[in-house]
Amino acid sequence: MFADTKRRSRGAGVILTLASALALAACSTSGGGAKPANASDAPEKSDKTFAATKAGDPVFASTYKPFPNVATAIRGATIYDGKGGKIENGVVFMSGGTITSVGGPDTPIPADIAVFDGTGKFVTPGIIDIHSHLGDYPSPGVEAHSDGNEATAPTTPEVWAEHSVWPQDPGFSRAMANGGITALQILPGSANLMGGRSVTLKNVPARTVQGMKFPGAPYGLKMACGENPKRVYGGRGRMPSTRMGNFAVNRETWLAAIDYANEKDPKRDLAKETLVGVLKGEILVHNHCYRADEMALVLDMAKEMGYKVSTFHHAVEAYKIGDLLKENEVCSAIWADWYGFKMESYDGILENAAFLQREGACVVIHSDDQNDIQRLNQEAAKAQAAGKRVGIDISDATVIGWITLNPAKAMGIADKTGSLEVGKMADVVLWNGDPLSVYSRPEKVWIDGALMFDAMNPKTRPVSDFELGQPGEGDVK
Amino acid sequence: MKALSHLGLTLAASALALSAPAMAQDLVVTNAKLVIGDGSAPIEGGVVIVDDGKVVFAGKPTPGQTFSTDVLVDAGGAWVTPGIFATVTTLGLADVSAVDESNDITAGETPFSAALDAATAINPTSQHILVHKAAGITRATTSMLPAGSIFAGQGAIIDLDGDARPVMQARAFQMINLGEGGADRAGGSRSAAHALLRAALREAQALVGKPGIPETTEIGKDDEVLLSRFDAEALVPVVTGKQKLYVAADRMADIRAVLALKAEYPKLDLVLVGATEGWLVADEIAAAGVPVIANGLIDLPETFEQLGATQSNVGRLAKAGVKVAVNAATMQDPRRLQQVAGNLVALTRMPGATGLSWDQAFAAISSVPAEISGMGGKAGVLKPGALGDVVIWTDDPLEVGSVPTTVFIGGVKQDLTNHQTRLRDRYLDLDESNRPKAYDW
Numbered sequence: 001m002f003a004d005t006k007r008r009s010r011g012a013g014v015i016l017t018l019a020s021a022l023a024l025a026a027c028s029t030s031g032g033g034a035k036p037a038n039a040s041d042a043p044e045k046s047d048k049t050f051a052a053t054k055a056g057d058p059v060f061a062s063t064y065k066p067f068p069n070v071a072t073a074i075r076g077a078t079i080y081d082g083k084g085g086k087i088e089n090g091v092v093f094m095s096g097g098t099i100t101s102v103g104g105p106d107t108p109i110p111a112d113i114a115v116f117d118g119t120g121k122f123v124t125p126g127i128i129d130i131h132s133h134l135g136d137y138p139s140p141g142v143e144a145h146s147d148g149n150e151a152t153a154p155t156t157p158e159v160w161a162e163h164s165v166w167p168q169d170p171g172f173s174r175a176m177a178n179g180g181i182t183a184l185q186i187l188p189g190s191a192n193l194m195g196g197r198s199v200t201l202k203n204v205p206a207r208t209v210q211g212m213k214f215p216g217a218p219y220g221l222k223m224a225c226g227e228n229p230k231r232v233y234g235g236r237g238r239m240p241s242t243r244m245g246n247f248a249v250n251r252e253t254w255l256a257a258i259d260y261a262n263e264k265d266p267k268r269d270l271a272k273e274t275l276v277g278v279l280k281g282e283i284l285v286h287n288h289c290y291r292a293d294e295m296a297l298v299l300d301m302a303k304e305m306g307y308k309v310s311t312f313h314h315a316v317e318a319y320k321i322g323d324l325l326k327e328n329e330v331c332s333a334i335w336a337d338w339y340g341f342k343m344e345s346y347d348g349i350l351e352n353a354a355f356l357q358r359e360g361a362c363v364v365i366h367s368d369d370q371n372d373i374q375r376l377n378q379e380a381a382k383a384q385a386a387g388k389r390v391g392i393d394i395s396d397a398t399v400i401g402w403i404t405l406n407p408a409k410a411m412g413i414a415d416k417t418g419s420l421e422v423g424k425m426a427d428v429v430l431w432n433g434d435p436l437s438v439y440s441r442p443e444k445v446w447i448d449g450a451l452m453f454d455a456m457n458p459k460t461r462p463v464s465d466f467e468l469g470q471p472g473e474g475d476v477k
Numbered sequence: 478m479k480a481l482s483h484l485g486l487t488l489a490a491s492a493l494a495l496s497a498p499a500m501a502q503d504l505v506v507t508n509a510k511l512v513i514g515d516g517s518a519p520i521e522g523g524v525v526i527v528d529d530g531k532v533v534f535a536g537k538p539t540p541g542q543t544f545s546t547d548v549l550v551d552a553g554g555a556w557v558t559p560g561i562f563a564t565v566t567t568l569g570l571a572d573v574s575a576v577d578e579s580n581d582i583t584a585g586e587t588p589f590s591a592a593l594d595a596a597t598a599i600n601p602t603s604q605h606i607l608v609h610k611a612a613g614i615t616r617a618t619t620s621m622l623p624a625g626s627i628f629a630g631q632g633a634i635i636d637l638d639g640d641a642r643p644v645m646q647a648r649a650f651q652m653i654n655l656g657e658g659g660a661d662r663a664g665g666s667r668s669a670a671h672a673l674l675r676a677a678l679r680e681a682q683a684l685v686g687k688p689g690i691p692e693t694t695e696i697g698k699d700d701e702v703l704l705s706r707f708d709a710e711a712l713v714p715v716v717t718g719k720q721k722l723y724v725a726a727d728r729m730a731d732i733r734a735v736l737a738l739k740a741e742y743p744k745l746d747l748v749l750v751g752a753t754e755g756w757l758v759a760d761e762i763a764a765a766g767v768p769v770i771a772n773g774l775i776d777l778p779e780t781f782e783q784l785g786a787t788q789s790n791v792g793r794l795a796k797a798g799v800k801v802a803v804n805a806a807t808m809q810d811p812r813r814l815q816q817v818a819g820n821l822v823a824l825t826r827m828p829g830a831t832g833l834s835w836d837q838a839f840a841a842i843s844s845v846p847a848e849i850s851g852m853g854g855k856a857g858v859l860k861p862g863a864l865g866d867v868v869i870w871t872d873d874p875l876e877v878g879s880v881p882t883t884v885f886i887g888g889v890k891q892d893l894t895n896h897q898t899r900l901r902d903r904y905l906d907l908d909e910s911n912r913p914k915a916y917d918w
Contacts (some may be wrong), residue, residue, distance in 0.1 A: 041914050138499075138782075139777040139779050140778050140779060140780055140781055141779050141780065142780075169779060170777055171777055172619060174776055174777060178776070178788075227575075301764075319904050320904060320907075322907060323907050337809065337810070337812070337813070338809055338810075339608075339810075339897065340572075340574075340604065340605065340608075340915055341573065341574050341575055342573060342574075342575035342576070343575065343576055345572055345573075346573060346896075347896075347900055348897070349897045349900050349901050349904075350897070350901075351901050351904075355904055355905075359907070367496060369809075370777055370779075371774065371775070371776075371777070372809070374774075374776075375820075378816060378820075378877045381877045382816075382877045382878050384878065385871075385877070385879070385880075386878070389871070389880075390901065390905060391882070432826060433826075436877075437876060437877070438816060438819030438820060438822075438875060438876050438877045439819065439822055439823045439826070439876075440823065441823055441826070441827055441842050445618070455827055455828060456828060458828075458829060466778070467778070468785075470784045470785075471729070471754065471784045471785035472784060472785035472786065472787055475559025475785075475787050475789070475829075476787065476788075476789060476824075476827060476828075476829040476830040477776040477778075477786070477787050477788065
């Protein structure tokens with residue numbers, strides 16, 4: 001299921017822009033409006049000023065802390081380091097939650113640590129999905145859980161995906177156990193031109209979304225080209241109803257954001273704060289865009305307004321403009337084989353990734369799907385094979401980069417994870433065979449050095465609250 | 478024009494690769510890693526002989542065996558299999574599913590339901606058919622999906638050769654939904670779906686042996702007709718067991734309710750579709766002798782009727798003795814059947830999971846779905862008398878990235894060109910220094 005199909009129409013909603021700090025504080029008072037909650041331990045004063053946290057200060061901050069880990073080494077395995085390197089009969093050593101050393105068979109392993117024999121097995125960095133809606137469109141996919149598209153206005157940069165994430169979505173554990181996913185970006189849907197902020201998560205079970213938030217990861221802004229916004233709003237007789245309308249609304253919105261950015265002491269505006277974050281380069285643009293010609297127009301709009309696009313998502317036609325994407329240093333997040341389900345996907349071909357790689361452009365394989373996120377390794381392998389058939393040989397080690405370091409770069413977390421390099425987070429997958437084969441599965445998954453899944457131990461399979469006491473609880477899935 | 482006319486050959490002789498005449502009916506493939514498709518192990522050095530569009534021999538040749546042929550193909554040790562049989566699909570019923578004008582898969586506005594006949598809408602040159610042929614699928618069942626009623630209408634069995642006659646068998650089965658989807662379409666409750674089904678079958682029963690204008694009433698609710706007389710007539714072959722009844726159901730309780738229909742209507746020829754929680758009632762399904770076209774890799778409680786979803790569903794059903802094929806409907810496109818089957822093999826190495834052996838897994842996308850569809854011995858298998866659908870692969874056909882190099886349907890070599898291959902060829906480079914890409918074709 002791609003997010004497009006999950007777009008639900010909603011009743012006419014009201015966009016509440018919290019126009020002033022006073023209004024925000026008022027919302028936090030309890031009952032009859034007697035006294036502000038944050039003033040409860042102080043004597044009431046009539047000259048008390050109310051203030052929300054300053055714009056840009058961390059809010060809804062990550063509370064994630066790595067789980068206890070023991071120093072661990074894997075030896076004898078084939079290692080793909082995520083940045084294009086391959087080591088036969090290699091050693092990965094992790095301690096204190098980070099990668100301590102990576103190397104060949106002679107790499108020293110301390111005497112008193114846990115050692116796994118990786119003979120015949122493979123090690124990769126944790127797999128990263130740059131495009132997921134887990135938590136925002138969780139299972140079960142009932143209407144009451146449809147929290148991914150604030151489809152009540154064509155631009156809603158004020159909404160944050162993290163406020164919709166249901167941490168009990170069983171999809172997170174499937175992505176870990178079957179797909180080796182250790183980090184993922186949850187994006188708002190594509191009904192809107194500007195759908196809102198994304199959030200990057202560590203794929204760890206937690207009671208709160210804050211317990212999953214990837215420490216230090218930048219936010220993203222989800223944007224969408226093409227059919228979806230014009231259909232959703234055109235269908236309601238309002239702008240945009242055409243592709244030219246899409247661009248007009250986007251440009252007007254950016255111009256207003258630029259004005260806001262230039263104001264000395266602007267009133268807080270959640271929508272514009274997000275857009276200013278983009279203009280400053282602090283928030284990364286993830287733009288749903290299928291067609292090559294539209295991507296080219298977006299690149300010019302970005303130049304006009306002074307921002308940069310990190311990644312085009314669902315870039316089905318990226319192969320037609322690989323040179324342009326390379327020149328602009330934009331990644332393409334793509335499927336291996338989705339095609340033909342909507343008009344703007346009609347020209348999907350299996351060679352998309354390989355043709356981009358041929359041009360030296362950045363390739364990311366993404367899922368947008370609670371099932372495909374469990375098999376990103378297989379999707380990457382399909383795309384690799386298609387290239388090989390037309391004479392574009394791409395090494396296995398490079399292909400693993402499509403689902404590890406490249407998405408990490410595009411999400412702004414490559415300094416922390418995405419490759420097996422000393423000092424990086426020990427997000428590691430031990431596969432029971434070649435990860436680019438259909439016959440292989442993750443055997444063990446470490447996140448920050450903590451063993452979070454072990455196929456050999458049923459009790460290490462996370463079971464969400466929703467699944468307790470229901471048919472199949474704790475099954476292998 | 479035949480390149481060679483009934484040349485006597487000895488198999489031991491080195492094979493000559495000859496170009497295939499367009500209308501070739503005779504074909505010999507030698508030096509194959511041959512998969513029969515019936516669940517038996519691959520045969521090294523296998524040979525397939527097709528004569529007049531049908532398989533006359535497939536297996537290990539006896540030394541000195543001779544034959545005559547128009548076309549000789551040396552597979553060079555490559556995997557050679559029967560064509561994949563995809564069920565249930567919507568192939569040929571839409572160009573782009575989200576483009577309403579091009580989409581014949583659902584018909585929510587029609588007064589008709591059970592009478593709808595997918596065979597009347599198949600477009601044999603749909604790009605989906607051409608793309609899926611290039612993926613090694615040579616035969617498929619194709620059906621509309623329920624929209625205005627619990628009845629999807631009557632599905633067809635098609636071939637994918639893109640010629641003027643795609644329909645092998647029209648009205649091969651009726652399909653209904655007796656889960657959440659059926660409940661919704663019947664008026665809001667599973668009870669309503671079951672009442673509608675029984676009312677419909679009773680109407681059909683009353684029409685048995687009464688050809689001509691049926692004298693029966695319409696089943697209506699408010700101003701909506703749920704079952705017209707034409708629809709009731711279409712259900713006569715269902716109630717008499719002459720047409721299969723595919724029932725989509727996922728929840729354990731719903732599956733039991735489907736099996737119980739046999740007690741009321743013993744002639745029903747039932748097939749379960751989906752059956753996400755089938756593994757929980759595998760023994761009961763096996764005892765009832767009802768085959769299952771089962772979801773392969775669904776492992777999330779995407780609905781309340783799929784709480785027990787697991788990738789081990791197919792393996793556990795097979796282990797209980799159920800005849801089980803992989804459902805082509807619950808994947809991005811049916812061309813992923815090979816990948817899903819490969820994943821079922823992968824499960825055999827996961828503690829606690831139940832998968833399929835490679836041989837079983839391939840059968841679950843070839844001979845088994847063909848048998849369930851009434852094409853046993855004819856499709857999805859390379860045995861004497863079967864249709865000459867032969868596929869030669871780049872690699873292990875269940876491995877991701879493996880694709881056919883050559884596809885024969887009914888003994889005829891297929892053109893594997895389609896919109897996607899043409900785009901691929903155009904964009905092998907981005908060079909427009911002389912002319913725009915539009916001139917490159």
